[in-house]
Amino acid sequence: MFLDYVSDGRNVIQDWFDDLSEEAQFNFDTLLKNHRKIESTLNWTGFKFLRGKLTEERIWQLDFLADKRQYRLLGVFGEGRKKAILILGCYHKGDNYTPQNALDTARRRAKTLREGKAQTIERAIKVDS
Secondary structure (H helix, E strand, O other): OEEEEEEOOEEHHHHHHHOOOHHHHHHHHHHHHHHHOOOOHHHOOOOEEOOHHHOOOOOEEEEEEEOOEEEEEEEEEOOOOOOEEEEEEEEEEOOEEEOOOHHHHHHHHHHHHHOOOOEEEEOOOOOOO
16 A cells, blocks of 8 residues: 655645656556555565665655656655555656755655654555556
């Protein structure tokens, strides 16, 4: 199950998604749809745990391409089995994230979730008809 990070009643992942191009939205939806079917997160393509300051919060990233850009979804695992919480969407090129404070924001959001100061909402995943 994928969940979106919600702060002060605002779904920050949906806000980010709404600003994406049609191609990026399609690739985002496809990534989640395909990964939802995979039993072990270790088998997700484009998945890795981030290091450095983010190790403490166990923040991971998923990546996908669209619009000739490298997109990143940063997240943490929730309590219980198979709960992936998306906490931030961003772009990545080389060692640079856009927005520049993406990693600090992700760390702060992961901490607020752990402390129970933020909410989540289940992300509806489009399925083929």
